[in-house]
Amino acid sequence: MRDEENFALGLRKRDPEAWARLYEEYLPRIYRYIALRVRNQTEAEDLTEQVFLRALESSPSFKWRGAPISSWLFRIARNQVIDYWRTDKSKRTLRLNASLVSDTIDPERAAERNSDIRQLIQAVGQLTQAQRDVIELRFAGGLSVSEVANILGKSPGAVKVLQHSALATLRRKLSGWSNHE
Amino acid sequence: MNKGFEDILDTCLDRITLKGDSIERCLESYPEQAVELEPLLRAAISIKEGSSIEPRPEFRQLAKARLLSALAAKEEKRERRRLPLWSWQRRWAVAIAVILVLFLAGGGTVVASSNSLPGDLLYPVKIATEEVQAFFTFGDEARANLHIKFAERRVKEIELLAERGRNIPESVLNRMHDQTAWAIWLVDRNESLREKLAVKLETLTDSQRVVLKGVIEGVPQKAELRVREALERSLERSERAYIEAVRLRDKIRKDRLPKLEDLRIIPWRNTSPGS
Numbered sequence: 001m002r003d004e005e006n007f008a009l010g011l012r013k014r015d016p017e018a019w020a021r022l023y024e025e026y027l028p029r030i031y032r033y034i035a036l037r038v039r040n041q042t043e044a045e046d047l048t049e050q051v052f053l054r055a056l057e058s059s060p061s062f063k064w065r066g067a068p069i070s071s072w073l074f075r076i077a078r079n080q081v082i083d084y085w086r087t088d089k090s091k092r093t094l095r096l097n098a099s100l101v102s103d104t105i106d107p108e109r110a111a112e113r114n115s116d117i118r119q120l121i122q123a124v125g126q127l128t129q130a131q132r133d134v135i136e137l138r139f140a141g142g143l144s145v146s147e148v149a150n151i152l153g154k155s156p157g158a159v160k161v162l163q164h165s166a167l168a169t170l171r172r173k174l175s176g177w178s179n180h181e
Numbered sequence: 182m183n184k185g186f187e188d189i190l191d192t193c194l195d196r197i198t199l200k201g202d203s204i205e206r207c208l209e210s211y212p213e214q215a216v217e218l219e220p221l222l223r224a225a226i227s228i229k230e231g232s233s234i235e236p237r238p239e240f241r242q243l244a245k246a247r248l249l250s251a252l253a254a255k256e257e258k259r260e261r262r263r264l265p266l267w268s269w270q271r272r273w274a275v276a277i278a279v280i281l282v283l284f285l286a287g288g289g290t291v292v293a294s295s296n297s298l299p300g301d302l303l304y305p306v307k308i309a310t311e312e313v314q315a316f317f318t319f320g321d322e323a324r325a326n327l328h329i330k331f332a333e334r335r336v337k338e339i340e341l342l343a344e345r346g347r348n349i350p351e352s353v354l355n356r357m358h359d360q361t362a363w364a365i366w367l368v369d370r371n372e373s374l375r376e377k378l379a380v381k382l383e384t385l386t387d388s389q390r391v392v393l394k395g396v397i398e399g400v401p402q403k404a405e406l407r408v409r410e411a412l413e414r415s416l417e418r419s420e421r422a423y424i425e426a427v428r429l430r431d432k433i434r435k436d437r438l439p440k441l442e443d444l445r446i447i448p449w450r451n452t453s454p455g456s
Contacts, residue, residue: 023244124228163187167190167228
């Protein structure tokens, strides 16, 4: 806890070491979370970068009140994605076929991975918004239930209930797909 | 009862996804709930694995450099930080690898590779040679020029691949955009470079747009959706880079405009016939 407080202080003071640490620890998780939500590699890269720049902008007013830093950063990411969909409604029809994994190393493997991801996005898309939030933050963002609860402004108990119901739905959807194959 | 189950499910999820425990060990801990738990845990693992999308290493490097640069700018530190374009370990590794290739294959291979295109046997040599060249290039101006030169090469390669009806790998498009983004970043942070390179950047990004538009128009309808989308995404990135380059060029114009406080007030002279 002490470490988290010092970390937060470093971020507030705009200490380069603290910011480099924030970047290293959170960039892949923030990217994964955003990539699943916007379904497009270029857009995900842009938005991820903006999350960190926005965090930098707001860091002087950031006060550590015991909540983990992840909650602060993921809240910015979540708002960023909400704004993204809100500002340009044409993106709602954005291609679900867009690839999130580049074909740099192994095109076949990349195609396979993109197909898995699309399947997952389709399954997650059938959840309620509250269930989706929980699943995306918990599994793509790699957050704990208490961190997710903090971001969504819900109790940990409520998040656990949503997690349970979401997993039960996804289990049916995903097993349905694998049975069709 | 149900609340208890949700707690158990969550404990198992933490153990598996965060601490690397196995499903079997979790089920052993909760034998009474095992039947209900197992499918949910397996679904959770599928989701976790499915969502493990890694960002491109080039993006990671570039975004980090931009973030630290923005941080330095915020702090108004006058001395410029010397940010590594690549980590030193990697740069040394690449340099040693290429020197070995040069030694084993001889200089003729490197010369021959200069005309190679993506997909050719010698193309990796061309790219590795470029990385070594970048490794031994110091100073913002020289680096920016080099990135522009490499990005121009990528444009040429894309054009030639399209002309010959060959596949344009996404990695080439990404490399072109990364090299352009590095050049823009270097020019943006260094005022004196703007005068010298902003127009060059504008020309580069404009040519990227033109070439990509041409390539997209020429892509056959039956081409894979994946190919078409990669090109469209690439065009979007070029459009954004072009806007950035124009912004840099406009900055020079603004800098050139005399500021109000610099204007000399010329006394008004009455030239009316009566004076």
